[in-house]
Amino acid sequence: MTTSTKSRDVDLLVIGGGVNGTGIARDAAGRGLKVMLVEQDDLAAHTSSASSKLIHGGLRYLEMYEFRLVREALEEREKLLDIAPHLIRGMRFVMPLADGMRPAWLIRIGLFLYDHIGGGSRLPKSVGVRLDRTAWGKGLKPVKRGFVYSDGWVDDARLVVLNALDAAERGADIRTHVKFEGATRETDRWVAKLGDGSIVHARAIANTSGPWVGKVLDDMPAAHHEPPPRLVKGSHIVVPRLFDGDHAFILQNDDKRVIFAIPYQGDLTLVGTTDKPFDGDPSAPTIDPDETEYLCASVNRYFTRQTSAHDVVTSYSGVRPLFDDGNANASKVTRDYVLKLGTADAPQILSAFGGKITTYRRLSEHALEELAPFLPPMTEAWTDDAPLPGGDLPPGGIAAFVETVGKRWPFLDDATALRMAHAYGTRIDAVLGDATSIVDLGHGLCTREVDYLVESEWARSVEDILWRRTKLGIHGGATLRDAVSEYLTANGLATPA
Ligand SMILES: Cc1cc2nc3c(=O)[nH]c(=O)nc-3n(C[C@H](O)[C@H](O)[C@H](O)COP(=O)(O)OP(=O)(O)OC[C@H]3O[C@@H](n4cnc5c(N)ncnc54)[C@H](O)[C@@H]3O)c2cc1C
Incomplete structure (x- = not known):
């Protein structure tokens, strides 16, 4: 009998392989629970790769x-920078002052709070800058002043995969392409029906199914x-680089919202x-022409290089499943997460609404605190200082590690060494091992890497590999797509799509 047809008994069944589901699965498995x-x-097929x-x-x-949310998120930013130093990096954000927008004194107060409310940071603090006389202002239309502050940046889809990987290594059963189809109560267990025909008995369910x-x-x-x-759609466009440098921009808009322009994949922004309020099918949201127009207008107001819909290299959209707090304005509905327990007794169910990538680890801890009375005894919270897979970098941090990677596998070009060091951290050993050369499918994606992604990271299709496990699809186009597809088919590795 295969695992898929067997009936299984677990402590916790987690529905959804986004950042919150994989975070809970990791935390729970590390505390000794039997988790599926x-x-x-x-993994990360939806909102968690569209942030x-x-x-x-x-x-x-x-x-x-939203002071509670901001404080918790800033505290989490520091912890995540520690546990995933390969995947998450600090970034400087430039905010140009603009006529008719928030006055400088208000921004200064906001940034002072931002620097301190989370209890301090290793990232550089905010400063006021002259944009007309320094490199911070390069690429902008004439503007005299602005501010620069710090935040973190992550490959969101890889963060999800690393949580799933760690959960699995701690004993969790991670099943992708398996749908939860419903559950009934039976004494102290949920009896859940899965799309692969199997039945799971669970003491508790975590409903982290996002939208x-x-x-x-x-x-x-x-x-x-x-x-x-409240489903709220958010879209991004990717355009040829609007400015030089490693910093990002946060741009104020007439409607009081802010738009980010972030350096992306080398030569893109x-x-x-x-x-935007959303009532369609959350499985494949796409950008509307008015969203593209809005984003182009926002950057055109600030940058000398003008952008139109014709310049868009690619776009993506995601749907936030926010807790309905009754606010009429989609931008103002709380972004904080809300956890709701379902029943008075076991078996218990907890549903998660809203939240951020940034707060997934704390949300996971909170979820287990709430579920603890309905689960077998478990060990203490542990995830705040335990590195995610590959995050146990040697002294010297990521910069030194990138150099080590370049020396150990000298056949990698600089861009590939940099990409792989960030993506896999110390796990790069499991990808490249004792290789003395590679078979490059294009843009530095080698067959060993594809094998690793299929064998260890649940990748099944071209899209999993080129859009979520790596972001190479953006550069590789049809040629790389075909090469990966051919390789997967020839080696019976996966279902190319
Ligand atoms: C445009 C946008 C920008 C954002 N930017 C940021 C940002 O910069 N920083 C930040 O911290 N946060 C950001 N967020 C918020 C963040 O992306 C989300 O809070 C987070 O990804 C939600 O993760 P999740 O696991 O709850 O949901 P999801 O990632 O959607 O995961 C839920 C999963 O459940 C699965 N599922 C659903 N039903 C079933 C079923 N019946 N059986 C099995 N599986 C099922 C789905 O397939 C899905 O993969 C942004 C969100 C959006 C939309």
Whole structure:
């Protein structure tokens, strides 16, 4: 009998392989619980790969008086920089002052709070700068002054995969392309039906299905009922580089929102995001022409290089499943996460609404605190200083590690050594091992890397490899796509799509 047809008994069934689901699975498995996670598609297939990729407190949320969220997110930023130093890096953000927008004194106060509310940071503090006389202002239309502050940046999809990997290494059963189809109560267990035909008995369920959080509850008549989440779509465009340098820009808009312009994949700029109420199918949201126009207009106001829809190299959209706090304005609905317990007794279900990539680790701890009375005894919280896979970098940090990678595998070109050091950290050994040469499928993606992604990181298709495990699809185009597809087919590795 294969695992898929067997009936299994677990302590915790996690629904959804986004950042919150994999974070909970990792935390719970590390505390000794028997955990299964099911993801209907690929890991990070939805919202968790469609973010702005900021590990941040959310400067804008200060204006919305979301102090709890900002404080927690800033504390988390520091912890994540520690546990994933390969994947997450500090970035400087330039905010030009603009006529008719927030006055300098208000921004100064906001940034002072931002520098201190999380209890201090190793990242450089905020400063006021002259943009007309320094490199910070390069690429901008004439503007005299602005501010520079720090935040973090992450490859969001890889953060999810690393959590899944660690969860699996601690005993969790991670199943991708398996849908949760519903559950009924039976004494102290949920009896859950999965799309692969198997049945799972679970003492508790974590419903971290993102935009589907309401749909999953509908499939469990014996669970709680909450108002459906407020679905808010956010889109990004990727355009040829608008400015030089490693820093990003945070641009104020007429509607009081802010837009980020972030250096992306070497010669590109990532611009986002929008906030648009959404009532379509969350599985494949796409950008609307008015969103593209809005984002282009936002950057055109500030940069000398003008952008139009014709310049867009690619775009992506994601859907936030926010807790409905009754706010009429999509931009103002709370971004904080809300955890709701479902029943008075075991078996228990907990549903997660909203949240940020940045706060996934703390959300996971909170979820287990809430579920603890309904689960077998477990060990203490442990994730705040335990490196994610590959994050145990030797002294010298990521810069020294990139050099070591270049020396150990001298056949890698500089860009590939840099990319792989950041993506895999010390796990690069598991990818390249004793290789003395590689078979390059294009843009530095070698067959060994594809083998590793399929064998160890649940990759199945071209898209999993080129858009989520790596971001090479953006450069490689059809040629790389075909090469990966051919390799997967020839080696019976996966289902190319
Ligand atoms: C445009 C945008 C920009 C953002 N920018 C940032 C940012 O810069 N920084 C930040 O910290 N946060 C950001 N966020 C927020 C962040 O992306 C989300 O809070 C986070 O990704 C939510 O993760 P999740 O795991 O809850 O949901 P998801 O990533 O959507 O995961 C839920 C998963 O559940 C699966 N699922 C659903 N139903 C079932 C079922 N029946 N069976 C099995 N699986 C199922 C889905 O397939 C999905 O993969 C942004 C969000 C958006 C939309």
